[in-house]
Amino acid sequence: MSPDPAEAQDAARPHLSPARVLDVDPLLDDPDTRIVVCCGSGGVGKTTTAAALGLRAAERGRKVVVLTIDPARRLAQSMGIDSLDNVPRRVKGTEGDGELHAMMLDMKRTFDEVVEAHADRERATAILANPFYQSLSAGFAGTQEYMAMEKLGQLRARDEWDLIVVDTPPSRSALDFLDAPKRLGSFLDGRLIRLLTAPAKLGGRAGMAFLNVGMSMMTGTLGKLLGGQLLKDVQTFVAAMDTTFGGFRTRADATYKLLQAPGTAFLVVAAPERDALREAAYFVERLDAEDMPLMGLVLNRVHGSGAGRLSAERALDAAENLQDPRIVDQGDGKAGLRNSPETQGSSESPTASPTAPDDGSPAGTDDGSPAADPERTVEQLTAGLLRLHAERMQLLSREQRTRDRFLARHPEVAVVEVPALPGDVHDLTGLRDIGDRLAAGRTELS
Numbered sequence: 121m122s123p124d125p126a127e128a129q130d131a132a133r134p135h136l137s138p139a140r141v142l143d144v145d146p147l148l149d150d151p152d153t154r155i156v157v158c159c160g161s162g163g164v165g166k167t168t169t170a171a172a173l174g175l176r177a178a179e180r181g182r183k184v185v186v187l188t189i190d191p192a193r194r195l196a197q198s199m200g201i202d203s204l205d206n207v208p209r210r211v212k213g214t215e216g217d218g219e220l221h222a223m224m225l226d227m228k229r230t231f232d233e234v235v236e237a238h239a240d241r242e243r244a245t246a247i248l249a250n251p252f253y254q255s256l257s258a259g260f261a262g263t264q265e266y267m268a269m270e271k272l273g274q275l276r277a278r279d280e281w282d283l284i285v286v287d288t289p290p291s292r293s294a295l296d297f298l299d300a301p302k303r304l305g306s307f308l309d310g311r312l313i314r315l316l317t318a319p320a321k322l323g324g325r326a327g328m329a330f331l332n333v334g335m336s337m338m339t340g341t342l343g344k345l346l347g348g349q350l351l352k353d354v355q356t357f358v359a360a361m362d363t364t365f366g367g368f369r370t371r372a373d374a375t376y377k378l379l380q381a382p383g384t385a386f387l388v389v390a391a392p393e394r395d396a397l398r399e400a401a402y403f404v405e406r407l408d409a410e411d412m413p414l415m416g417l418v419l420n421r422v423h424g425s426g427a428g429r430l431s432a433e434r435a436l437d438a439a440e441n442l443q444d445p446r447i448v449d450q451g452d453g454k455a456g457l458r459n460s461p462e463t464q465g466s467s468e469s470p471t472a473s474p475t476a477p478d479d480g481s482p483a484g485t486d487d488g489s490p491a492a493d494p495e496r497t498v499e500q501l502t503a504g505l506l507r508l509h510a511e512r513m514q515l516l517s518r519e520q521r522t523r524d525r526f527l528a529r530h531p532e533v534a535v536v537e538v539p540a541l542p543g544d545v546h547d548l549t550g551l552r553d554i555g556d557r558l559a560a561g562r563t564e565l566s
Contacts, residue, residue: 142416144176145180157286157386174285187287188224230267231263250353253357268288389420392522397526417534430509439510538558
């Protein structure tokens with residue numbers, strides 16, 4: 121009796137116990153869920169996951185905006201939009217009563233908006249024209265992550281969307297997303313910067329007197345290291361920013377409170393690979409330490425097989441048997457006859473030369489080349505397929521061991537698996553398919 125294909129498929133892939141399966145639909149449907157943050161290391165599918173969640177929530181009736189920080193612009197392509205920028209744009213082609221909007225973080229433009237929102241026109245013009253500000257807003261370490269949180273705060277304050285889905289920056293380490301806002305805030309609000317701005321704040325003779333009491337030596341040394349003009353630009357910039365913002369650390373603290381607030385949910389996205397799941401484990405622990413609500417893990421690009429009952433070892437044995445029948449005992453049939461003494465050299469041997477045609481022409485093809493043995497060709501192809509299957513089963517085994525190590529370390533984390541797809545997602549249909557696979561803890565392959 122042949123095995124049930126569904127049972128074979130179940131045997132081919134690791135399954136999660138029901139208590140640990142992440143069901144995303146109740147999360148997306150809950151009106152109290154206002155922010156979903158997709159985080160994880162680079163290259164694990166955060167952008168696709170964020171877009172698929174946003175589309176699914178919109179088609180279930182919510183008004184959603186997806187904020188991506190991915191420079192590859194894959195989100196725009198998959199949503200049928202020519203380009204994304206710092207303004208939310210409506211995505212056409214969605215089904216249901218909800219709405220889907222998408223945008224891509226423009227780091228410098230967001231920084232400019234912060235300045236314009238918190239300064240009068242004259243001071244804002246001075247800050248925007250400051251050379252140090254232009255360098256800082258264009259690519260200072262941590263600025264992208266900080267501005268992502270600034271943009272999230274802006275979107276949340278507008279209260280225009282039911283749900284905001286955030287695709288976090290593609291950092292080398294998942295922890296950069298949490299660390300960068302405070303690092304930037306500490307730099308701009310730190311002791312060194314305040315010391316540099318002290319002369320500007322004191323002003324006039326008082327400022328000169330302060331410099332004569334010890335400041336001149338330090339600023340002279342820094343001026344040689346940084347350049348006198350750069351030091352002056354920094355002093356002017358931070359003095360203006362301090363009076364405008366009331367301190368960057370306060371704003372960084374506000375972003376943390378937003379991430380900790382009820383209604384925010386974190387989803388860690390990872391691939392079933394050692395490095396990606398190590399980053400995911402670090403992130404799970406950090407979120408717990410920071411009292412940030414983790415909803416679960418999305419395990420992306422999980423491989424499967426429809427022939428799971430055939431192990432890698434058996435497949436390799438069978439491939440060797442086909443390619444060299446003397447290595448492994450043969451079963452009945454022509455394969456068994458191949459090594460039989462009775463058939464050695466006989467005309468019935470499968471390996472004997474093809475019979476010459478009656479017209480006396482040489483055996484082979486029309487062009488005179490030796491004719492291929494159809495049976496041998498099939499055996500070679502079969503052996504190749506068996507070896508490919510063995511490689512797939514070995515990959516599945518590695519993925520399962522890696523996932524099991526993560527779950528042994530964090531058994532409390534709910535997980536949903538998304539199978540590896542044969543190609544990239546490039547349209548709403550593909551995103552809808554990913555959303556279906558994410559939903560309700562479904563882990564089966566189609």
